Amino acid sequence: MKQEYAISHWPDSKEILENLRVLANELPVYQINRSKMNEYLEKYESKFAKSKQMVELAKQRIPGGVQHNLAFNYPFPLAIAKADGAYLYDVSGNRFIDFLQAGGPTVLGSNYKPVRDKVLELINECGPVTGLFHEYEYKLADLIYSHVPSAEMFRSLASGTEGCMAAIRAARCFTDKKFVIKVGGGYHGWSDQFVFAMRIPGLGTLDSHGIPEGCFQYMQEFYPNDTAALEKLLKDNESKGGTAAVIVEPLGPESGTRPVHRDFNEKVRALCDSYGTLLIFDEVVTGFRVGLGGAQGYFGIKPDLTVFGKCVAGGYPAAGGVGGRKEIMLTFAAGIQGLKKRAMVGGTLSANPLSCSAGYFAIKAIEETQAHLKAGKAGDRLTKGLQEIFKRYNLPFVAFNHGSICHMETGAAMLMELSNPKILEQVEIRRKVMEELGAALMVEGIITLAGSRIYTSMADTDDVVDDALERFDTVFKHFEPVQEK
Ligand SMILES: Cc1ncc(COP(=O)(O)O)c(C=O)c1O
Incomplete structure (x- = not known):
């Protein structure tokens, strides 16, 4: 069968790797301006107070109050109540553009109804496991x-x-x-x-x-x-x-x-x-x-x-x-x-019948809708927009993508080299930059994977991506280099 792929062009890996090397090992760390970050943290506390309450309770029975590796812990994780297409909603009804997409499995967008209906039919008949x-x-x-x-x-x-x-x-x-x-x-x-x-x-x-x-x-x-x-x-x-x-x-x-x-x-x-x-x-x-x-x-x-x-x-x-x-x-x-x-x-x-039927109907749906290509197009548009934002604010950050798998390196903690003498001193600071970015983006209504990766889905129309880019812009305009002591 003739297949098309979501990677519209192969990005120049040599250039990207060099930019990442310089960002992580040679340039000063950039972070959100301190007074703006404090403002974001205050807003986070008030906007997501109900999540905080739930997580505090959960901490009594669940180590750290959160079980998923990809969940943001800073300053505290959010409790999500609803998922639909390009959006997630927390327990207080706040809406987020969902660029986590559960860590990658939902190319069709979250909770895609045609697949859900088929899975429900199967569960009604056979239950999830025999x-x-x-x-x-x-x-x-x-x-x-x-x-x-x-x-x-x-x-x-x-x-x-x-x-x-x-x-x-x-x-x-x-x-x-x-x-x-x-x-x-x-x-x-x-x-x-x-x-x-x-x-x-x-x-x-x-x-x-x-x-x-x-x-x-x-x-x-x-x-x-x-x-x-x-x-x-x-x-x-x-x-x-x-x-x-x-x-x-x-x-x-x-x-x-x-x-x-x-x-x-x-x-x-x-x-x-x-x-x-x-x-x-x-x-x-x-x-x-x-x-x-x-x-x-x-x-x-x-x-x-x-x-x-x-x-x-x-x-x-x-x-x-x-x-x-x-x-x-x-x-x-x-x-x-x-x-x-x-x-x-x-x-x-x-x-089990649940997983196998869900996989079968989801892959069929990807085939019918060409979801991977639509998700890839959204990834291209988003990455281009992020690159423009970094240029606009003169930030050394690196954005690149392979279709719907997008990378947005800012703190670039994982890109430090072991041979870098500053690694012990900087790796935590760089991780913190990413955490803070994640928190600020959540206040602005965007969820990413660990503040550095973005998965797009078929649900990310041009309007969703453009809306997201405005929100990214609002956060990135507040970055500045950390003054070395
Ligand atoms: C490349 C790769 N391999 C393996 C795994 C592990 O898969 P799972 O989380 O389903 O155990 C992951 C998870 O993110 C992954 O990204």
């Missing part, structure tokens, strides 16, 4: 295959984290090799082995608390885009048990926060082929968002295994799975297999 086979498991797997031909078979799981865990297990089981190599700074969920080299390349196990060192014995990282370093690892590993898999986020680590060069994935594919190593694409974010064929369709690369998440359940719970080459996927075969070698995966709720 523990036995349901026809939507097959329908979803077949639909995925029709768009992503490398996914000859598909195994549903409960999350992207589980998908990544399962993919490396199958890779080791199939190849009989030991090492798994990831890109420094990449995110592949929070399982023991993957809480390694997260956020900042080179971090290794420095931030891997609560996990025994032994877990990382066969995990390695290489610096983003450095395929020579990858080749060296592959070569060195040959005498030490070999490399089972290289896993990449195809746009770059952290959903493209450090974007890949256009030919990166092709080079990694070739290296994997020469060393008998499997290539795993983590398409948890990019699958069905960059296009129905995922980032692999856009780049024209065939990975051996693909991890899916988010969109694969259309914004409904239990979103995850692995797809890939038949002979590798057969290591997952369920049921009692005697002593046959297999990669054990499971889950009481995996492949």
Whole structure:
């Protein structure tokens, strides 16, 4: 099937990476003017008082009062009561333009009615789970295959984290090799082995608390885009048990926060082929968002295994799975297999009728509405608008996008280099800048992901984007460099 992709043009990764390097490592930190920020914080307290009350109560039973990694904690999280298309509404009825989109799964916009109606029909008939086979498991797997031909078979799981865990297990089981190599700074969920080299390349196990060192014995990282370093690892590993898999986020680590060069994935594919190593694409974010064929369709690369998440359940719970080459996927075969070698995966709720039907109808709806292209167009318009705002106010901030996945780097905490002598002194300040920006934007009626990423959806019409840009402008006009003491 001829497919179109949401990335209208490939942004110049070399230029972006250089601008990000300078922003994070060489320039002074910029923050919102102090008196304006105090004004924002006062408004935050009064406008969102009801959320504060609820979160204070929640803190008695829930650590920190908030459970979602992506929820803003500063100065306190909001309690959301309603989601609809491009908008979220809090418990006091305040409306926000929703650029979090639940962290990515809702390309159709939040709570899309045609999908909801189908899911409700299924729940009325069958309930969300039975523990036995349901026809939507097959329908979803077949639909995925029709768009992503490398996914000859598909195994549903409960999350992207589980998908990544399962993919490396199958890779080791199939190849009989030991090492798994990831890109420094990449995110592949929070399982023991993957809480390694997260956020900042080179971090290794420095931030891997609560996990025994032994877990990382066969995990390695290489610096983003450095395929020579990858080749060296592959070569060195040959005498030490070999490399089972290289896993990449195809746009770059952290959903493209450090974007890949256009030919990166092709080079990694070739290296994997020469060393008998499997290539795993983590398409948890990019699958069905960059296009129905995922980032692999856009780049024209065939990975051996693909991890899916988010969109694969259309914004409904239990979103995850692995797809890939038949002979590798057969290591997952369920049921009692005697002593046959297999990669054990499971889950009481995996492949439940609710998630599979939600994913099926959502992907069908994306196909019918071409939601990914509309979301991508909104991402282009928004990014261009942000770049104009930064220019207008002479701010060194960097905005770029791959379709509906947009990056807005201000504090750029994750873009600091480990070799930067100021990293310990500045990383907190830079994180604070992003938190404050997030809080100010919420007062102005916009929700983003951690003050640095934006997911657009089909619901983001030109009017929604233009309205958002006016609100961004209101906040960005108050930024100024922090005076060094
Ligand atoms: C690239 C990538 N892989 C894996 C995951 C983990 O998925 P989940 O949160 O469903 O466990 C995420 C989550 O954001 C992700 O962005």
